[in-house]
Amino acid sequence: MKPMMSKRAAASKARKSGSDQFRFFCNECGKERMHYVSDTKCVFCAKQRSKREAEKRRNDPEARKKRSDAVRKLYHQDIGRSREDQAAKQWRKATGAERMHAWYPEEQEAMRAVYAGLIEAKRGDEPDKKLKTFRQQGDHLIPKVGKGVIDGEEKIVVNGLHTFANLAPLSAVLNQQKGSDFTPDSCRYQMPANRHPGGAWDRELTAAERKHVEELWTEEGVPIEGSLRTHRDILDRDAKAYEEHVRKTYGMEISVDPSWFECRVSPEWKTLEALPGLGFAEEPDEETVGAFADLLSHEIQQMQSGEAAE
Structure with a gap:
């Protein structure tokens, strides 16, 4: 009696005839069914196995979270890529440049992350007018076509590059007003x-910042040293983000002088006096903090009630 053809031989024969499936007895389900030529697995059993695994994933919170995170990551990668590509096209059109600068490919990943993180005026997938004021755009700190006054006339004086250092999230409303x-x-x-002195993260205050710090003390009672620490911390946060980008992208370490972190109150500031009754003479106690939190909660509830009534 001629021996039965093996499954592998049956698959080979089907492959030669141009078929992607062949009929054979399945030991798993105990019936003669179609099998895939590629891996010789039973088509019916493979589909049943996929259904069971899908059901298992649906009922497993950890698996659902893992999939949700993966989908969210892919979404942000895609939206960051499309937004950045569009911004690059707008930059070339505005500046008249035929191509991007030489180090642009090195910067793309970081800039895509910035564009992916922009706040949208949406609740779920639907536009929300109430969130419109929170919508962000990618702002070129130095404008693509920057204008200044020369000899009494407004002229184009600079072209800001499309780079990570020149990019920041900004409210769409402010970005349009910025000009x-x-x-x-x-x-x-x-x-x-x-x-360094004259740099974006120079710890020395500009004239406008100095005036603001003085007003916070004399009109609001905010201690000058506290304002200086806050100012320093904000600059340090932004500087670190850029320095980390340089380290990851170009493999360069930027050292920081420890004296940069010092907060010095100018002698002339010590003569300024705050209006009486401003600020806290000492740290507020727990009861005061609780009363303030209750008041704030009440105000928020009233605002929400008003919005609901509208």
Whole structure:
């Protein structure tokens, strides 16, 4: 009696005839069914196995979270890529450049992450007018086509590059109001990206920042030293983000002078006096903090009730 053809031989025969499936007896389900030529597995059993695994994933919270995280990551990668690609096209059109600068490919991943993280005016997948004021855009700190006054006339004085150092999330409303002015003397983020004197993260206050710190003390009772620490911490956060980008992208370490972190109160500030009754003479006690939290909660509830009534 001629021996029965093996499953592998049956698959080979089907492959030669141009078929992607062949009929054979399945030991798993005990019936003669179609099998895949590629891996010789039973088509019916493979589909049943896939259904069981899908059901298991649906009922497993950890598996659902893992899949949700993967989908969210892919979404942000795609939206970051599409937003950044569009921004690059707009930059070339505005500046008249035929191509991007030489180190642009090295910067793309970091810039895509910035664009992916922008806040959208949506609740779920639907636009929400109430969130419109929170919508963000990618702002070129130095405008793509920056204008300044030369000899009494407004002229184009600079072209801001499409780079990580020149990119920041900004409220869409403020970005549209910002215009294309190039004023590095008063806008620190239009200065070079470093912590040195004259840089974007120079710890020394600009004239406008100095005035604001003085007003916080004399009109609101906010201690000058506290304002200086807050100012330093904000600059340090932004500087670290750029320095980390440089380290990861270019393999360069940027050292920071320890004296940069010092907060010094100018002698003339010590003569300024706050209006009486401003600020806390000492740390507020737990009862005061609780009363303030209750008041704030009540105000929020009233605002929400008003919005619901509208």
